[in-house]
Amino acid sequence: MLKRRMLRVLGAMSGTSLDGVDAAVLVTDGVTIAAFGETAYRPYSAAERAVLRAALGAWPDDPRTEAAAEVVETAHAELLSRFDPVDLVGFHGQTLAHDPGGRGTHQAGSGEVLATVLGAPVVWDFRSSDVRLGGQGAPLVPFYHHALARHIGATGPVAFLNIGGVANVTWTDPRIPAPDHACLAFDCGPGNAAMDDLMQARRGQPQDADGAVAALGTPCNERLDAFARHPFFRRIPPKSLDRAAPVPDIEGLPDADALATLAAGIATGVALAFEHFPEPPERLWVSGGGRHNRTVMRMIAAGCDCPTAPVEEAGLDGDMLEAQAFAWLAVRVVRGLPTSGPRTTGVAAPVGGGILSRPPDQTR
Structure with a gap:
């Protein structure tokens, strides 16, 4: 196991909304958070998004994945090369297919390629080990949520909701030191993806900015009642979804x-x-892009029995939280610490996933 010390780590995340790549520096030992560093964002172009959309659902043996991987690797290399040198990089890649219990999980993009381009060690393929051992492979951010709860000084259980292409939630108790005993996490339903797809299909726009169009409409309660009866919501967690989450x-x-x-x-x-x-x-x-949608946030607050707020009110960066998480998880991988557990992904025992790739000129 790597000796415990604070490392300057660069994490990158490209989510199911296919908007672009987030990158953030974190100073951490994989247990505590010492400092938040610089951040940056690189949007995908319309042409790049089209390539990625065309490859959704594709597995590594599908010819569409080569073009998707090239888009992912190029975008990440362009963005991550802007940062000052770091000790380690955490690279999530772009999820194209996710079928736990079936074919597994597939994130496009090679950490080995990035390690060569960036000249830094890269941890990647975070989900495969969890899926091979019977887990859902998602969500992977919950252990970082536990670290954040302790960092912001929470004194009792709190929940973190991330609204990306799908929505996932973590319940965590910061009074319990070990994250694998202190977290319950699962995908909880749809996120931005269906709204973004509708805006693109009907209006040629990537999203409903601030929820302005949704604010003018009236929800169809009959269809929502039918949606709420979907068996996914009654399934005991952990549980996960891909981009094709159930929607009304x-x-x-x-x-x-x-x-x-x-x-x-x-x-x-x-x-x-x-x-x-x-x-x-x-x-x-x-956190996540969905917190910018005022209509969504208003509806969530109305349906919850506790105060609801964007993470910025706790001094955190809701746009970069997942990128920070993969920096934090990268350190846990090289230190041999678990990155998921029975109450986050359903894996039988706490497991540390990820592959470490080093640049050709670095010796072990």
Whole structure:
């Protein structure tokens, strides 16, 4: 196991919304957080997004994955090379296919390629080990949420909600030192993906900025009631979704009503998640792109029994939290510490995933 010391680590995340790559520096030993460093974002171009969308659902033996991997590696190399030298890089890649219990999980992009380009060791392929050992392979951020809860001085259980392409939630108790005993986490329902897809298909826009169009609509309660009966919500966690999460039926609805119904669908999934928590959280902290959608945030707050706020109110960066998490997880991988556990991914025992690739000129 690597000797415990603080490392300057660069983490990168490209989520299911396919908007671009987030990158953030974290100073950490994989247990505590010493400092947050610089951040940067590199959007995917329309052409790059088209390549990635075309490869969604593809496995490594599919010819579409080569073009997708090239997009992912090029975008990450361009962004990460802007940073000053670091001790380590955590690279998530771009999820194209996720089928735990079936074919496994597939994130496009090679950490070996990035290690050569950046001249720094890269930890990557975080999910495969968990899936091979029977876990869902997601979500992987919960142990970092536990570290954040301790960092911000939470004194009782709190919940962290991330709204990306899908939504996932972590319930964590900072009074318990070990994250694998202190977390319950799971994907809780749809996120931004369906709303973004609708805006792109109907209006040629990448998203409903601030939820402005959804705010003009009326959710269809009948369709939401049917959506809430989906068996996924009653399934005992841990559980995970891919980009094709269940969503309310919006067929035939006008744009504003369709978006309002999808927004209410996100809030419904969050509200139903509270039924699985061991005890009520003192606060729900929200990160991810969805927290910028005022309509979604208003609906979530209305359906929750605890105060709800974006993580910025705790002094955190909601846009970069997942990139920071993969920096933190990278250190845990090289130190031989677990990155997931039975109550986060459903794996039989705590497991440390990830592959470490070193640049050709570095000796072990």
